[in-house]
Amino acid sequence: MLSFFRVNAPYQILSFIVVLMILQVPLYISSPDLLIPELQWMLVGEKMSQGFMLYRDVWDNLSPLSAAVYWGMDELFGRSPLAHRTVANILILFQAIYFNYISSERQLFTERNYVPGVLYILFLNVSFDCSTLSPALMGTTFILLAFGTLIRQMQREGVTDEVFEMGFYLSVATLFYLPMGLFALWTFASMLLYTGATFRRHTLAFFGYIFPLALLLLFYFFRNALDDLSQNLLTSAFRTRRYNFNDFIGVLGVLGGVFLIAGLGFFQTLSYPRFINYQTRIHQIMMLWTITAVISIGLMPFIAPMQFCVFIPPLVMFSVNFFMLMKRRWMAEVLFFSLFVILFFFRYQSTFLDNAFSINESTRLENLKIQPSLLPEQIRQQKILVIGEDEGEYKDNFPATAYLNWELARYDFDNLDSYESVISIFDNFQADPPTYVIDKEKLLPVLFKRLPELGELYQPTQWKGIYQRKSSNLSK
Template identity: 30%
Template sequence: MFSFFKLNDPFRLIGIGIYVLLLTFVYLALIHFPLTNPQLMWMLLGERLGQGYYLYQDIIDDNGPLSAGFFTFIDLLFGRSLLAYEVVGRILISFQILYWNSMLIKFKAFDVNTYLPAIIMAALFHFSFDLLSLSPALLGSTFLILSLGQLFSQTVLQKDTSESTLLIGIYAGLATGFHPNYILFLPYMIFTGIAISSFSFRQLMLSLVGYFLPLLLITLFYFWNDGLEEAIQIWPLTFLSEKYEYQSLLDWLFLGIFPLLLAIAGYFMATVLRGSTINQQKQRQLVIIWLLFSVAQFFIIKKQAAYQLVILIPGLTYLITQFFLNIRKEIIAKLAFYLLVLGLPSVALWYWQQKITGSEYFVGQSEVKYSGNILVLGDDLSPYLNGKLGGPFLNYRLSKLYLEQDRDLREKARLFQMLQKQKPTTVVDPNGEFEKLFRQFPALESQYSKTSPGIFILKK
């Protein structure tokens, strides 16, 4: 199997497709993972936007506007279908695998052309079940990997780079529009462009224009829909709200220690034990700095879950491939290969299955079944399983920070209008956030009756 994928033969992609399809069958037909809280929030967001509301203007959430639009499209086609999220996610990762392997071959990243990066990348995606499903991080990383591919093209000498320089910026800007945390790759683009790709001032300006073009179009969209002020107010808060720690760093380390060791070994083998062309040295520098910025991203993420690790996969794939191409003892190479390609998905599948019970990452069953339009001001999203989002506060921790802000009379009027526009029939308020609003808006209190502690019903 190791020798099969090591050869330079495009038909090896058939083997990779079979590998992904077999694991997909195991995940979707034999093993069941419950709906996660982030997935339910994305479904609710797409459902609500499809009813004519707008992100930031009508709904408080930390997703990027482009992801919100994509979730709306998925909801229009499939509704609340977890299967649709799983299938679309696997389509995106298949594209990433094919694209990244083709870029490594095209720009001579290794001394030999090989399809090892494709099978390694496919295995790394099975580090966790949620890496395989549709998410804002996966959507954004798809464009970031396109940007990285264009940066690799800059390492090729005597190449006309005007088009690729513009595309670097456009792809990175689109990634930020899908996943705001990827704004960290703006300084990555600037630094690597100047220090490694030797951008001229014209090229730097071209890439920056490309980066801000998608963001400018998003800004114009909110301006035309009278929501720019709300977007400017809420977007910075997405970096300041309290973090959801769905998974611990120890969980990631337990499963990730072996791939990390292979990547470290691959780096030292490539830099110390063998020579490289100037282009390959630049490519290795791009990857190392990419990984450093990817790690830095985890200081600002607000949902600590494994699907955020998708941004590390291209860099780790590159370094692990270096290990397999430079290791001299074939028996060690084959053992490590099987442990990675077969062992990692198997252990990860078993490990995350053990974590289902009692985990706050998954949506539990609500003791009371609610229906109609519901507003939940808390971390437990289970009431939404049988109901629909009926108010503006989807992301509770971001909404809490938003509600705690000092407001002048004009901003209070805007908040009251937001509440009046949507009027949920049932409010689940375990922490008393909704009740606090009664002090600011007595008219709101007159519209609801308290039926039990933390439960408010809209009066008829």
């Protein structure tokens, strides 16, 4: 099978499509459970399509361009996980084809073939959540484009417009997924160490980077929402987070084999004497990429395999060397075929076997899956507010008020002794009143004491912790 993808022929693009389709068939036959982050992204798009403004009217730490994509998806397809997955697969295919193109066109490896592209597709299908339309996946697309521009600069002298273009791509990646802002440091370090870039080149790249960011700041400045942007996006990104160790175990269980192959390939790369100087510099740039990606883990809003999409290009780079530099061709064939079989087994067994095998519970992402039957049957297709962590209550309902993200909502709800917070809550209830309030944190009694006028509008229901807007006020 490895020998098939070593054939350098244009028809191999069709083989990429076939491999991706085969890997994705189980997810279309039996759709995996919707994850809470996926639902959150859809809800942001839904609120924006109703005319609410991100950060000012919708409190969430989603990056602006990702939110714009979800807004467009909601306008076109509504709350459709299938549509999101299809667009994600198109992105995966584009990334694989583009990475394979620059690998061949820029001679990143010792021979030109289609192994990089097929490995790219395989690695992005090690977990079902990697093929969701996540901000990390969308942002990685533009990091790849910046990488392609960077290596073109290594083969050219003088200043070209592509330097500005590279900074622009990095900025767009940042606006899709904020932790990717760290890759600006990776790019400028790579330019300084490996391209011999002049001060003028660095300046052009810098202006390319700040241009989209400046447009974003100007947009929110003229909408009088610069403080909302700062609080909900920038400040929240650098808050100290406590990650669950089991989440890291889950990621390691899913991606551990990929990291092992890439690690072995890295050592083979170090010991191979026939790389030209240019290829050696590419390997060093990829190592800087990996280091930057590791640092970005500290900025991830949650830990799941989908958040590690940005690791895929360097992992593919060294994994290709693992297979291509192996002296025993038959062993490379066996290992490559085994990789195919293992991935196909794990992808299909979860669909067709009742008791699907998994390394541990963390690899199934149980903590991120929407829990069934969280609310009574009567609370369906209603406007609700969840005071506390969202576990999927919004799946069959519509979000009300700006408080979509509980971490950000705590700015107000944890400060009910603050006049500004209480007024902010009242204004949000007035602007977009919920029919039901699910009070997980038991804060409504205190809030109603602070805001008697608001308390008169809601009454407790027969279900503990759930309040309903009084029928006489529903039309107001």
